[in-house]
Amino acid sequence: MAVLITRPGEQGQALCQLLNTAGTSAFYLPLLKITSGKDFYNAKKELADVDIVIAVSPNAVTFTQQALSGIWPRKSTYIAVGHKTAHALSKHNQQNVHYPDVSDSEHLLELKQLSKVNGKKIIILRGNGGRELIRNTLLARGAQVSYLEIYRRENITFDADIETVSWKNNRIKQIVITSLGQLNHFVSQLSQTQKNWVVTLQLFVPSQRIATEAKQLGFLDVITTSSASNKDLLAALKPK
Known part of the structure; x- marks a missing residue:
């Protein structure tokens, strides 16, 4: 099982490194620059x-x-x-x-x-x-x-056809998205078929406001971490 990290910049890269060090495979897809x-x-x-x-x-x-x-x-x-x-x-x-x-x-x-x-x-x-x-x-x-x-903040587009195949091949089961803008941009890049699969993945977000929007977009399993800090995200993502 692996996790997709979408937060931009050094914070996103640092979270990937923390997860990989902790034994959880993490893949980096920044949505913003x-x-x-x-x-x-x-x-x-x-x-x-x-x-x-x-x-x-x-x-x-x-x-x-x-x-x-x-x-x-x-x-x-x-x-x-x-x-x-x-x-x-x-x-x-x-x-x-x-x-x-x-x-x-x-x-x-x-x-x-x-x-x-x-x-x-x-x-x-x-x-x-x-x-x-x-x-x-x-x-x-x-x-x-x-x-x-x-x-x-400037949105970064991605090729959903290529990325979703990669996510499936790498057994991505969890996604971290840390802002409402990034969530909407992420979903906007997906076809309906791709979205139907993505919303079955476990989504981690820092606030109830983003969680509510995610559920309205169709996500079935949304975890609120109550903070966007890497420390709290790491704690939520670690296997229990």
Whole structure:
């Protein structure tokens, strides 16, 4: 039995290596490539006078670190969506970073640092799209909220005719997909016949929101890991 890893970049490659080391065959099919976003060169100016900075992913932290040349504003309050993002952010800006115990938008919005934000200026570091719930909720609480598209996700197409044959030959039984956008892109590449087979595989996703969408797309066995960290994904994928 083997697992197909679709998360992009170093995180996906690292997860494959961890699984192979643990004795589980892992195959890598990144669905995205990550590049600098349209606001990359404006980051220093935009972040100069901000009350709260919210980072939604390690990629958001990495690209902002590059854009700022490592010099982060000292007066802002920093918040991250999850532990891994918070660790990366704290490592780079050398400041305290707040984050929820559960890595999703809903739990982030429950943080006390975001409970009274009327009139405060908030910037969300993100890619091209996503996290509308955070913005809309904070706007409703009276904050001034802007996105900073610091990086950009671009879908990678694949030849489903070739890949599905390979997956069957390699006895792929599990798939890891870590975002809703990647899930929809993945399914869009498949013919109906290919999809009919793929939805019988066990799918691992980091949140209930993605799990709900996956079931609506026809997936029969969806496991929610409650986190997109490689540690939690590895724990969920290890044979019990």
